[in-house]
Amino acid sequence: SFSDTQNITHNLAEVFGKDFLVQQIKNPGKQLDPNILANKMAKLAIAQAPSDIKPFTRSDITITHDTSKAAIEHYLKTFDNIFLSAFSVLTKKNNAVIAFKESLEQKNTARLDDINPTIHAYDLFLAGLKTIPVPEDFIALHLSYLTTTVKEQTAMKKLLSAHTDIVFATVGLREILETTKEFERLRKQYQDLYTSKGIIAQTTNQ
Numbered sequence: 001s002f003s004d005t006q007n008i009t010h011n012l013a014e015v016f017g018k019d020f021l022v023q024q025i026k027n028p029g030k031q032l033d034p035n036i037l038a039n040k041m042a043k044l045a046i047a048q049a050p051s052d053i054k055p056f057t058r059s060d061i062t063i064t065h066d067t068s069k070a071a072i073e074h075y076l077k078t079f080d081n082i083f084l085s086a087f088s089v090l091t092k093k094n095n096a097v098i099a100f101k102e103s104l105e106q107k108n109t110a111r112l113d114d115i116n117p118t119i120h121a122y123d124l125f126l127a128g129l130k131t132i133p134v135p136e137d138f139i140a141l142h143l144s145y146l147t148t149t150v151k152e153q154t155a156m157k158k159l160l161s162a163h164t165d166i167v168f169a170t171v172g173l174r175e176i177l178e179t180t181k182e183f184e185r186l187r188k189q190y191q192d193l194y195t196s197k198g199i200i201a202q203t204t205n206q
Contacts (some may be wrong), residue, residue: 084130
């Protein structure tokens with residue numbers, strides 16, 4: 001809730017101090033690493049506020065009992081097309097982490113607006129992923145991908161508060177670092193699974 005967020009922010013700010021937080025982000029080359037700072041804050045935030053994001057379940061997606069090679073190839077191709085359709089219109093300007101960093105460096109609140117197209121792209125991507133017929137063997141990975149996508153989108157929304165609540169925004173940055181690692185793990189698991197079934201997929205996202 002909003003009050004919970006206020007309490008978390010207040011507690012974190014007491015520990016680190018707003019001025020110190022801003023310097024951590026603005027001066028990473030002076031032994032002020034924002035990743036280290038965000039790690040510390042994330043641990044406190046996680047302890048104080050369990051995630052409201054609920055994992056996706058089988059009832060949230062479309063499942064196919066067709067486990068043929070053709071069905072799997074169709075799934076992978078459709079997944080990739082949805083990814084490209086949602087994100088191909090974005091540019092480097094829309095990279096959430098870059099926009100966050102430059103907004104602080106330039107003291108330019110408007111720079112954060114460039115994150116909004118990326119947040120919208122995640123909505124399109126999620127909607128598409130819910131409609132793909134998912135072969136049985138890929139259900140667990142598909143559900144994990146959906147949940148991680150929502151986590152990353154939620155973290156990006158936190159970056160929008162960079163000029164009003166730097167602590168909350170930096171926790172969002174830490175969460176993005178975590179989801180990036182999780183996506184890498186999921187992509188490797190996808191590759192291992194479809195390769196084990198004799199499929200060579202030329203995809204963008206798996």
